[in-house]
Amino acid sequence: MIDVAGFSFNKLVILGVGLIGGSLARGLRERGDVAGARAVIGVGRTPASIARALELGVVDAAVALSDDAALQAALAGADYVLLAAPVAQTQPLLERIAPFLEASTIVTDAGSTKSDVVAAARAALGERVGQFVPGHPIAGRESSGADAALPDLYEGRNVVLCALPDNPPDVVERVAAMWRATGATVHEMTPEQHDRVLASVSHLPHLLSFALVEQILNSPDAALKFSFAAGGFRDFTRIAASSPEMWRDICVANRAALLDELDAYTAVLARLRAAVEAADGAALEAVFARSRVARTEWQEQRANVSAAADPEK
Amino acid sequence: MIDVAGFSFNKLVILGVGLIGGSLARGLRERGDVAGARAVIGVGRTPASIARALELGVVDAAVALSDDAALQAALAGADYVLLAAPVAQTQPLLERIAPFLEASTIVTDAGSTKSDVVAAARAALGERVGQFVPGHPIAGRESSGADAALPDLYEGRNVVLCALPDNPPDVVERVAAMWRATGATVHEMTPEQHDRVLASVSHLPHLLSFALVEQILNSPDAALKFSFAAGGFRDFTRIAASSPEMWRDICVANRAALLDELDAYTAVLARLRAAVEAADGAALEAVFARSRVARTEWQEQRANVSAAADPEK
Incomplete structure (x- = not known):
C-alpha cells in the first residue's frame, strides 16, 4: 500500500x-x-x-x-x-x-x-x-x-x-x-478541446522542429550549416530529439486537428513570406513585436504560476 | 589602453x-x-x-x-x-x-x-x-x-x-x-556562404518561431491554448521574444537567402502534411528518426567542442 x-x-x-x-x-x-x-x-x-x-x-x-x-x-x-x-x-x-x-x-x-x-x-x-x-x-x-x-x-x-x-x-x-x-x-x-489545444501548442511545434532538421539534412551544405548553428537552433530543435514512435502516433491519431493548425500556420508563413519578398519591414516588425509581447507575457504568467505553486522556488 | x-x-x-x-x-x-x-x-x-x-x-x-x-x-x-x-x-x-x-x-x-x-x-x-x-x-x-x-x-x-x-x-x-x-x-x-548558412540555422528558425506565436494569437481560443502550453512551446518560442527591429532588418537584408530556405522548408512541410493526411506513420517515423539522430549528434559534438574549449567546464 x-x-x-x-x-x-x-x-x-x-x-x-x-x-x-x-x-x-x-x-x-x-x-x-x-x-x-x-x-x-x-x-x-x-x-x-x-x-x-x-x-x-x-x-x-x-x-x-x-x-x-x-x-x-x-x-x-x-x-x-x-x-x-x-x-x-x-x-x-x-x-x-x-x-x-x-x-x-x-x-x-x-x-x-x-x-x-x-x-x-x-x-x-x-x-x-x-x-x-x-x-x-x-x-x-x-x-x-x-x-x-x-x-x-x-x-x-x-x-x-x-x-x-x-x-x-x-x-x-x-x-x-x-x-x-x-x-x-x-x-x-472535452476530447475535442484537448486535441485542438494540444495540436496547436505541442503537436505542431514538434512537427515544425523535426521539419527544420530534416530540411537542413536535405541541403548540400548540411555539415557547414550544423557547425554554425547556435543557441536559437538549439532551443528551436530540442524537441526534434523526441521519440519518433511516440510522435508518429500522435501525428496520425490527431491528424484532423493537426492539419487544421498546420494549415493556419502555413497561411501565416505565406503572409510573412510575402512581406519578406516585398522587403516590407513594417509588416514584419508588427508581427514580430506582437509575438514578442505575447511570448514575454506568457513567460511571466508561467513564472507567477510556478511561484504560487511552490513559494520556495 | x-x-x-x-x-x-x-x-x-x-x-x-x-x-x-x-x-x-x-x-x-x-x-x-x-x-x-x-x-x-x-x-x-x-x-x-x-x-x-x-x-x-x-x-x-x-x-x-x-x-x-x-x-x-x-x-x-x-x-x-x-x-x-x-x-x-x-x-x-x-x-x-x-x-x-x-x-x-x-x-x-x-x-x-x-x-x-x-x-x-x-x-x-x-x-x-x-x-x-x-x-x-x-x-x-x-x-x-x-x-x-x-x-x-x-x-x-x-x-x-x-x-x-x-x-x-x-x-x-x-x-x-x-x-x-x-x-x-x-x-x-564568403558573404554569400555566411548568409546562406545563417538564413538556414538562425534567420529561418526565428521567422518560424515568431510565426507560431502569431498563429496562436490569431486563433479564437488563444488564451486557452497559451494556458496549456508547456516545455516544448517554451523552447520553440524562446527566440520569438527577440528584438523585432533587429529581426525585421535581418529578414529584409537577407531576404534572398531566407526565401530560398523558407521555400525549401515549406516543401518539407508539404511532404509531412501529405504523410499526416494519409496517416502514413512509416513516412513520418522515418523523418522523425533521422531528425532525432542528427539533432542528438549535433548536441554531442557541440558538448565536445565546449569541453575542449574549456576543460574545466
Whole structure:
C-alpha cells in the first residue's frame, strides 16, 4: 500500500514503464508512505525494458505483456491501471487486459491525444468503458525510457482529464486525486478541446522542429550549416530529439486537428513570406513585436504560476 | 589602453552599446588589464541608451551620434570601430562616421547578415572600404540592450569574418585577434556562404518561431491554448521574444537567402502534411528518426567542442 497525503491505494499497474509511466511510479512511491510490497507493478513489451525498470527500482515487480498468467495475477485486485504507451497501442492494450480486468479497477491513460483514445476505449471495453477515464499529463522531456523518469516530473504541471458521460463522478475524482498526489493540477476538457489545444501548442511545434532538421539534412551544405548553428537552433530543435514512435502516433491519431493548425500556420508563413519578398519591414516588425509581447507575457504568467505553486522556488 | 593576453589597443569606439556591442566592451575590459582611461567609447542614438551604458560601467565614455564635435573627438586616434546596430543602419552609420575616420582606424561590424553589409560599406566608404572588415559574432540572447550585455557572451562562440579582397591581411588579422581576446573562435567565409548558412540555422528558425506565436494569437481560443502550453512551446518560442527591429532588418537584408530556405522548408512541410493526411506513420517515423539522430549528434559534438574549449567546464 502507498499513501500520499491521504491518497492511498494497494496496487497500481502501469502498462509501459518509460518516461511517463515511470515518473508516475516514482512520483507516488518517493512522495508517499510505502507499506508492504508490490504496490506498483510494471508491464512491459520487451524483456529489456522490464528488467531496466526493475533494476532502477521504479517498480516493485515487472511482468511481460505476453505472459497471460502473470498479467492476470498483476491485474488481480488492482486499484488503478495506467496506460503509458504510444497512443496507437491504446486499443490493443485495452483488448489485451480486458479479460483480466476486475469491475472495481479504474483504468486511465497518459496519451497525448484524446479523441482517438476515447474511440479505442469504446471499441475495446464496450459497456465497461465507464471504468476508463481518459487523461493526459502535460509533461515530458526529449529523453525517453525508464532511465529518464523523474519523481517530480508532474510537480506544478497540468493534467487534463476528458471524463466520459459513462464515468461515475467518484471514479473521475479518484483519477484526479492520483495526479494531484504527484503535485499536478487537474483540469477537465472535452476530447475535442484537448486535441485542438494540444495540436496547436505541442503537436505542431514538434512537427515544425523535426521539419527544420530534416530540411537542413536535405541541403548540400548540411555539415557547414550544423557547425554554425547556435543557441536559437538549439532551443528551436530540442524537441526534434523526441521519440519518433511516440510522435508518429500522435501525428496520425490527431491528424484532423493537426492539419487544421498546420494549415493556419502555413497561411501565416505565406503572409510573412510575402512581406519578406516585398522587403516590407513594417509588416514584419508588427508581427514580430506582437509575438514578442505575447511570448514575454506568457513567460511571466508561467513564472507567477510556478511561484504560487511552490513559494520556495 | 587595454591589454588582453597580448592583444592591445588604445581606443575602441562602439556604435550601438546594446547586447552585442556592450558584451564586446565588457569582454575586453573585464578580461584585460586596463591602463589609463577612456579606452572604450560608446556612441548611441538616444540619450537614454548612452546614459544607461555609462551607468552600468560598460563603457568609459559615451557620445551622442548626433553630436558632430563629440563624435569627431571620439573617433580621433581610434584603433577600432565596431558597428553593433541593426543591419539597416550600416550604411547611414558608416556615412556618418566617414568624414571623421582616420586612415589607421580599422572598422568592423557585428551584423547578422553580410552581403548587404558589404554593399553598404562599399557605398559609404568607396575606395576606403579596405579599412572595413565585415564580421559576425554568432552569439546572442533574447534580451537586448546594454543591461543584457555579458563579459563572457563570446566565450567558446564562433565569429565569422567575411574579409574583402580590399582588406590588407594584417587588418583582417587584427580584427580576428580582437574577437579571440573575448574567447571566441574566428572563421572565414564568403558573404554569400555566411548568409546562406545563417538564413538556414538562425534567420529561418526565428521567422518560424515568431510565426507560431502569431498563429496562436490569431486563433479564437488563444488564451486557452497559451494556458496549456508547456516545455516544448517554451523552447520553440524562446527566440520569438527577440528584438523585432533587429529581426525585421535581418529578414529584409537577407531576404534572398531566407526565401530560398523558407521555400525549401515549406516543401518539407508539404511532404509531412501529405504523410499526416494519409496517416502514413512509416513516412513520418522515418523523418522523425533521422531528425532525432542528427539533432542528438549535433548536441554531442557541440558538448565536445565546449569541453575542449574549456576543460574545466
